[in-house]
Amino acid sequence: xxxxxxxxxxxxxxxxxxxxxxxxxxxxxxxxxxxxxxxxxxxxxxxxxxxxxxxxxxxxxx
Amino acid sequence: xxxxxxxxxxxxxxxxxxxxxxxxxxxxxxxxxxxxxxxxxxxxxxxxxxxxxxxxxxxxxxxxxxxxxxxxxxxxxxxxxxxxxxxxxxxxxxxxxxxxxxxxxxxxxxxxxxxxxxxxxxxxxxxxxxxxxxxxxxxxxxxxxxxxxxxxxxxxxxxxxxxxxxxxxxxxxxxxxxxxxxxxxxxxxxxxxxxxxxxxxxxxxxxxxxxxxxxxxxxxxxxxxxxxxxxxxxxxxxxxxxxxxxxxxxx
Numbered sequence: 001x002x003x004x005x006x007x008x009x010x011x012x013x014x015x016x017x018x019x020x021x022x023x024x025x026x027x028x029x030x031x032x033x034x035x036x037x038x039x040x041x042x043x044x045x046x047x048x049x050x051x052x053x054x055x056x057x058x059x060x061x062x
Numbered sequence: 063x064x065x066x067x068x069x070x071x072x073x074x075x076x077x078x079x080x081x082x083x084x085x086x087x088x089x090x091x092x093x094x095x096x097x098x099x100x101x102x103x104x105x106x107x108x109x110x111x112x113x114x115x116x117x118x119x120x121x122x123x124x125x126x127x128x129x130x131x132x133x134x135x136x137x138x139x140x141x142x143x144x145x146x147x148x149x150x151x152x153x154x155x156x157x158x159x160x161x162x163x164x165x166x167x168x169x170x171x172x173x174x175x176x177x178x179x180x181x182x183x184x185x186x187x188x189x190x191x192x193x194x195x196x197x198x199x200x201x202x203x204x205x206x207x208x209x210x211x212x213x214x215x216x217x218x219x220x221x222x223x224x225x226x227x228x229x230x231x232x233x234x235x236x237x238x239x240x241x242x243x244x245x246x247x248x249x250x251x252x253x254x255x256x257x258x259x260x261x262x263x264x265x266x267x268x269x270x271x272x273x274x275x276x277x278x279x280x281x282x283x284x285x286x287x288x289x290x291x292x293x294x295x296x297x298x299x300x301x302x303x304x305x306x307x308x309x310x311x312x313x
Contacts, residue, residue, distance in 0.1 A: 019181050023177045027170055053305055
């Protein structure tokens with residue numbers, strides 16, 4: 001079922017290791033970083049909007 | 063009629079916001095399942111290619127990323143058309159939420175293409191019709207993001223960006239058919255509905271990876287659109303309620 005004979009065969013990718021793993025590495029990196037950036041952006045946006053909202057309600061109360 | 067009524071209901075940000083939030087974990091989970099299955103088939107089970115050896119395995123990233131880069135653009139152009147025709151609030155937000163992911167997919171397509179081109183053609187880059195039109199697609203994404211970011215008024219930004227998207231949509235068939243229309247170095251399509259030139263495990267590995275990328279893109283776009291909604295609708299009662307209540311406990 002498994003195509004590879006050994007783990008080192010798998011890593012070597014028949015001599016194309018750099019190209020294959022470079023492609024997969026870049027993809028994994030992007031797909032890991034993008035959600036982190038989006039989540040962090042969401043956090044700061046919510047914090048800022050809350051601050052603004054609190055400031056607004058304070059002004060109208062006075 | 064009932065379905066139609068529901069559809070319109072979800073066009074309102076106040077209804078769409080919690081709905082999108084509830085859907086995100088499912089899209090993430092399905093994306094991971096498809097990704098693991100696709101990697102297992104593609105990287106562990108699929109046989110060696112008789113022409114390209116093991117180097118062909120870049121296909122499991124390259125083709126899904128390329129498909130998504132074109133598909134996301136079409137979806138954005140569709141939202142732009144709806145937004146320009148019916149002046150709906152949600153459409154501009156959806157287009158903006160999709161743009162960075164589309165740009166990343168186009169970038170990944172070009173990067174993995176270069177990593178594939180070097181060992182197979184002996185060049186990282188050639189000014190070939192397929193490669194050049196994909197590069198233009200990346201520039202269209204960047205242009206759209208820069209244009210909408212430069213206009214302060216969100217509705218005006220949507221309109222200007224929407225026009226850019228609709229004009230740029232002409233590039234998509236050019237990318238897609240470039241390998242047929244011109245003599246290019248880029249290989250023709252490996253997937254054909256009638257007769258595929260690939261082994262079954264290769265084909266399924268690639269399709270599963272494409273589904274993984276698809277679900278990932280939906281999940282990340284929904285995450286992004288929820289933040290855009292809060293920002294743009296900050297003066298509405300539902301956002302105020304959201305900020306004072308639930309949003310505080312959320313990650």
